[in-house]
Structures are given as structure tokens and as C-alpha cells.
Amino acid sequence: MPSNVELQEIAVTVARRAAVLAFQRRRDGVEIAASKSSIVDIVTRADQEAERLIRDAIAAARPRDGFLGEESGAGEGTSGLTWVVDPIDGTVNYYYGIPAYAVSIAVVEGDPDPATWTALAGAVVNPETKETFAAAAGHGATLNGTALHVNLDVELPLALVGTGFGYDPEVRVRQAAFVHQLIGQVRDIRRAGAASLDLCSVAAGRLDAYYERGLNPWDHAAGALIAAEAGARVGGLDGTPAGKRLLLAAAPELYDRLHPMMQEYFSAWE
Numbered sequence: 001m002p003s004n005v006e007l008q009e010i011a012v013t014v015a016r017r018a019a020v021l022a023f024q025r026r027r028d029g030v031e032i033a034a035s036k037s038s039i040v041d042i043v044t045r046a047d048q049e050a051e052r053l054i055r056d057a058i059a060a061a062r063p064r065d066g067f068l069g070e071e072s073g074a075g076e077g078t079s080g081l082t083w084v085v086d087p088i089d090g091t092v093n094y095y096y097g098i099p100a101y102a103v104s105i106a107v108v109e110g111d112p113d114p115a116t117w118t119a120l121a122g123a124v125v126n127p128e129t130k131e132t133f134a135a136a137a138g139h140g141a142t143l144n145g146t147a148l149h150v151n152l153d154v155e156l157p158l159a160l161v162g163t164g165f166g167y168d169p170e171v172r173v174r175q176a177a178f179v180h181q182l183i184g185q186v187r188d189i190r191r192a193g194a195a196s197l198d199l200c201s202v203a204a205g206r207l208d209a210y211y212e213r214g215l216n217p218w219d220h221a222a223g224a225l226i227a228a229e230a231g232a233r234v235g236g237l238d239g240t241p242a243g244k245r246l247l248l249a250a251a252p253e254l255y256d257r258l259h260p261m262m263q264e265y266f267s268a269w270e
């Protein structure tokens with residue numbers, strides 16, 4: 001079994017290669033390959049190519065591991081480890097040329113289900129800013145090699161909070177209703193458009209908190225570990241791990257202020 005640091009090295013190396021590909025394809029002109037859950041939920045050719053590159057590179061380095069990718073789905077392994085991959089998180093930003101998209105690669109132990117998995121290592125690379133966020137469980141989080149730490153002791157009224165919206169219009173309206181409730185209680189709210197980078201922003205102190213309802217495992221697998229290793233508490237509803245029903249990441253004191261509001265709103269939604 002490789003160490004978490006060795007797994008982190010694989011994640012970083014492969015994510016940087018995919019980031020070069022995504023960056024080049026963006027300059028060549030973005031081509032939409034398909035739409036998924038709705039007409040605004042797009043897949044570009046670069047998403048597909050980047051995922052193929054990542055899948056092949058991981059299969060070469062770790063042939064017995066499983067794979068769960070946003071574009072190509074699941075492939076079972078026999079080692080107990082699974083690589084959870086979003087080849088381009090923030091695809092809409094990518095399409096519009098907004099420099100906030102990222103390659104996100106995590107490796108987890110156990111079933112590839114955020115309710116039960118243990119994240120071992122992860123990397124999130126922004127091809128535009130050339131930032132590599134990385135973490136190995138138990139070894140902290142880094143940005144281009146420098147240690148990251150969340151903002152501590154931020155009072156709720158001074159908190160800069162990030163969030164995101166899914167692609168289903170009905171879900172969005174309910175997500176926006178919670179924003180309506182929160183906006184008067186915090187410094188401000190940001191919707192940057194890539195969940196993996198939002199989580200890295202919490203790790204780097206560029207946001208005080210980030211939450212979203214409806215995330216898929218590949219959106220948060222790497223970023224949640226990076227935030228946690230930088231000192232964030234990361235969780236979901238009813239004391240469960242972060243997942244589709246809710247992901248909240250913040251320093252512990254702020255988490256304790258935000259979580260009860262989210263618990264009340266999002267559990268009433270079900």
C-alpha cells in the first residue's frame with residue numbers, strides 16, 4: 001500500500017498533465033460534445049479528453065485501483081482504493097473563458113461513496129492561474145508547496161461565504177431561497193462556479209465558508225480533503241459526512257454558527 005504522500009504525488013502529476021491539456025484545448029476553441037441533466041449542463045470535448053488522459057495515466061500507475069469519473073462513470077478495482085475525478089470542474093466557466101475551472105483528482109479508500117469513504121489524497125489544479133492545491137490525509141494541505149490554513153475566529157456577520165447551484169431549475173430556486181435567508185447575516189456571498197476551487201478557497205482563507213446542496217462526489221472529493229487538512233470542519237446534514245444533501249466547510253467556530261441554519265432549512269426541504 002503506498003503512503004498518502006505517494007498517492008498525493010500521483011494525483012498532482014496526473015492533474016497537472018490534464019490541466020495542460022484543458023488549457024491548450026481552451027485556446028484552440030471549446031467544443032460542446034453533449035449536454036447532460038439539462039441544456040445548461042454541458043460536456044465539452046476537453047472534459048472527455050482530459051478524463052481519458054487521467055483514466056489512462058492512473059491505470060498505468062495503479063492498475064488495481066478503481067475509478068469514478070464525472071464523464072466516464074465507474075470502473076471497479078481490486079485494491080480497495082478508488083480515484084474520484086472531475087476532469088474539468090467549472091465547465092461553464094471553462095466554456096465562457098472565466099479563469100476559474102480546475103482538474104480535481106482524489107483517491108479514497110472504501111466504497112466510492114462520500115458517506116463512508118476515507119479520502120487519502122487529492123489535488124486540484126487551476127490551469128489558468130497555475131495553482132496546484134494538494135493534500136495527503138494527516139500531512140496538511142498546500143498551495144504550490146506552501147502550507148494552507150483556514151481563517152479562524154471569523155464572526156458570522158464578517159464571514160465571506162461561497163456557494164453554488166445545481167443545474168435543475170427547480171432545485172436552483174430552492175437553493176436561492178436559502179441565499180435570501182443568509183445574505184443579510186453575513187459579510188457577502190460568492191458564487192464562483194467551481195466547487196473544487198471553492199473548497200480550496202476555504203483552505204487558502206479566500207473564503208471563510210463554502211456550502212452547497214446537491215454536489216456529486218467528484219465535485220468535492222479532493223477539495224473537501226484539502227479544506228479539512230487546512231483546518232476546516234467539513235460535514236453534511238444530521239451529523240453525517242458531507243454529501244449530496246449538504247456540504248458545509250468552514251473553520252469549526254463558524255461551522256457551528258452556520259450549520260444549524262442549514263440543518264433546519266435543508267432537512268425541511270426533504
Ligand code: IPD
Nearest residue numbers: 089090091164165166193194195
Ligand atoms: C459544477 C460546479 C459548480 C457547482 C455545481 C457543479 P461541473 O461542476 O462545481 O460550481 O455549483 O454543483 O455541478 O458541472 O462544472 O463539473
